[in-house]
Amino acid sequence: MLSLTIKDHQFEPAEVHAPPGKPIAFTIKNLGTIAAEFESSELHVEKVIPPGRDATVHVRPLEPGRYNFFDDFHRQTQGYLIVP
Amino acid sequence: MLPALLIVFREVFEAGLIVGIVMAVTSGVAGRGRWVAGGVIAGVLGACLVAVFAGGLSQLFGGNGQELFNACILGFAVLMLGWHNVWMARHGRELAAEMRAAGEAVASGRKSLAALALVVTIAVLREGSEVVLFLYGVAAAEGGGSVGMVIGGAIGLVLGALVCLLTYLGLITIPTRYLFNVTSTLIALLAAGMAAQAIAFLEQADIFTAFDQTVWDTSWLLRDGSLLGRALHTLVGYVDQPTAMQVIVYAATLVVIAVLMKLFALPQQPRPQTA
Numbered sequence: 001m002l003s004l005t006i007k008d009h010q011f012e013p014a015e016v017h018a019p020p021g022k023p024i025a026f027t028i029k030n031l032g033t034i035a036a037e038f039e040s041s042e043l044h045v046e047k048v049i050p051p052g053r054d055a056t057v058h059v060r061p062l063e064p065g066r067y068n069f070f071d072d073f074h075r076q077t078q079g080y081l082i083v084p
Numbered sequence: 085m086l087p088a089l090l091i092v093f094r095e096v097f098e099a100g101l102i103v104g105i106v107m108a109v110t111s112g113v114a115g116r117g118r119w120v121a122g123g124v125i126a127g128v129l130g131a132c133l134v135a136v137f138a139g140g141l142s143q144l145f146g147g148n149g150q151e152l153f154n155a156c157i158l159g160f161a162v163l164m165l166g167w168h169n170v171w172m173a174r175h176g177r178e179l180a181a182e183m184r185a186a187g188e189a190v191a192s193g194r195k196s197l198a199a200l201a202l203v204v205t206i207a208v209l210r211e212g213s214e215v216v217l218f219l220y221g222v223a224a225a226e227g228g229g230s231v232g233m234v235i236g237g238a239i240g241l242v243l244g245a246l247v248c249l250l251t252y253l254g255l256i257t258i259p260t261r262y263l264f265n266v267t268s269t270l271i272a273l274l275a276a277g278m279a280a281q282a283i284a285f286l287e288q289a290d291i292f293t294a295f296d297q298t299v300w301d302t303s304w305l306l307r308d309g310s311l312l313g314r315a316l317h318t319l320v321g322y323v324d325q326p327t328a329m330q331v332i333v334y335a336a337t338l339v340v341i342a343v344l345m346k347l348f349a350l351p352q353q354p355r356p357q358t359a
């Protein structure tokens with residue numbers, strides 16, 4: 001389980017790591033005051049997270065690589081998942 | 085201004101493609117303007133409701149409320165689209181041949197119109213709720229919304245509506261005798277794409293994990309996040325890295341609709357007057 005927070009339009013941490021070939025779950029807590037949409041076209045997820053809430057998204061097992069995710073409502077909020 | 089323009093355009097564009105197709109499919113049916121407009125208005129109201137209750141919705145079903153809600157309304161849209169095609173397979177020919185005057189045909193045509201109006205509602209609701217959440221967020225952050233946001237949103241809306249209009253105008257240039265086959269195919273692909281999208285939500289919620297391996301990767305050719313990718317995603321369900329389950333459900337939806345259309349189609353009855 002990878003835990004992230006969104007605050008001041010930043011992911012914390014902005015880079016997370018997970019092993020290859022295993023299902024991955026992200027938990028994202030939105031500490032900001034406005035809604036965020038956790039999204040990644042590479043990870044095939046999109047989920048609205050209202051302010052003050054957290055959300056869990058599940059990602060299928062991945063090949064090694066560097067995967068970008070972002071807040072679709074505020075594109076400057078960017079993060080990466082590294083699969084070694 | 086630019087973020088508002090982009091987000092509003094993207095969502096209106098996606099809903100607009102579907103509205104444009106529905107307008108073309110129903111061209112010639114009396115009262116369709118009211119039905120489609122009703123569908124859009126209901127969708128906008130629904131989008132506001134979904135946005136207001138987004139917090140509560142996301143906490144339902146162990147945090148999977150959003151995914152289940154999306155999967156359910158998409159599933160419902162698939163049923164409506166499939167039903168419309170089956171209905172058209174049965175009545176389309178008589179509708180095209182003798183309809184405009186025949187009150188009965190128009191009255192029963194309304195049922196199919198209602199189904200498509202619901203599809204419009206669902207499309208607008210899904211895309212619209214994101215717009216509402218985003219704009220609300222911007223407005224809240226900037227203390228009441230800025231002029232830039234309003235202008236950006238308005239331009240996005242107009243550009244998106246233009247896509248809807250172009251889709252419609254493009255489709256109605258197709259000669260009437262082909263139009264039925266073209267729109268039936270479009271509707272079936274739309275339904276299959278929505279069914280595959282519903283699966284993606286269930287996979288994200290970890291409800292479906294069977295056959296979740298990626299079947300192919302065409303992201304080097306066309307990313308499904310790009311504008312063309314999004315258009316094709318909405319129209320035919322294009323996904324650059326689909327899971328096996330998505331492909332299976334996509335194909336199954338097409339097959340089921342095709343089989344039902346065949347089963348329920350009126351036999352090509354010999355008509356004395358055509359002899």
